Amino acid sequence: MSLIEDLNWRHAVKAYDPSKKVSQEDLYKILEAARLAPTSSGLQPFRIIVVENQELKEKMVQGALNPEVMRDSSHVLVFAAWDSYSNEKIDKVYDHHTDVRDLPKGRFNSYTDMLKKLYGAQTPAEHFAHTARQTYISLGLAMAQAAELKIDSTPAEGFSNEVVDEILNLKELGLKSVSLLYLGYRDAEKDWLSTMKKVRVPMEEFIIKK
Numbered sequence: 001m002s003l004i005e006d007l008n009w010r011h012a013v014k015a016y017d018p019s020k021k022v023s024q025e026d027l028y029k030i031l032e033a034a035r036l037a038p039t040s041s042g043l044q045p046f047r048i049i050v051v052e053n054q055e056l057k058e059k060m061v062q063g064a065l066n067p068e069v070m071r072d073s074s075h076v077l078v079f080a081a082w083d084s085y086s087n088e089k090i091d092k093v094y095d096h097h098t099d100v101r102d103l104p105k106g107r108f109n110s111y112t113d114m115l116k117k118l119y120g121a122q123t124p125a126e127h128f129a130h131t132a133r134q135t136y137i138s139l140g141l142a143m144a145q146a147a148e149l150k151i152d153s154t155p156a157e158g159f160s161n162e163v164v165d166e167i168l169n170l171k172e173l174g175l176k177s178v179s180l181l182y183l184g185y186r187d188a189e190k191d192w193l194s195t196m197k198k199v200r201v202p203m204e205e206f207i208i209k210k
Helices: 003-009 024-035 054-060 067-072 087-100 109-120 124-148 161-167
Strands: 046-051 075-082 152-156 175-184
Touching: 003 124, 024 046, 024 075, 024 124, 046 054, 046 124, 046 175, 054 067, 054 161, 067 152, 067 175, 075 124, 087 109, 124 152, 124 175, 161 175
Parallel strands: none
Antiparallel strands: 046 075, 075 175, 152 175
């Protein structure tokens, strides 16, 4: 199937079959698609926490708008962004770039110096606003890959960031949760949205040509 057909197939599933689990092979493909997402300056300023432990999911449902969806999904992917930029984080990323590309360390110093000056003039809140936005590109690619594999998904912002951050000890990792992606297989009888037509704004209204 083409990507367009895959995207027409998918919808935000409202009920999962808890007995059906996503295979490790397919999960890896979804995570790899997310990892390969482009990010500003190639910094990849976020991480994905994979939650499949049922006890953890039961704790995370506190404050969730759709607790049953979280509870019954096969896996919960937590997209968590850096809480701030730092010179050390930037250097670590670009040292990795030069190592992988077999280039001398410091090859990108002029560029990283510019980044350090740019982010050094901003607040941690401004940093997080920027890092958080980077996660949505990765989220989109993860959903597209899941659709290609005929794995259902539900993106979610309706949850308690404080609860999730505390349960997963994200503060200690310098991260803050941004969004979740539930993965699994729909319960056809309970997923009321599955029988409805997909609705989007018409192309002629959605696209504005100048």
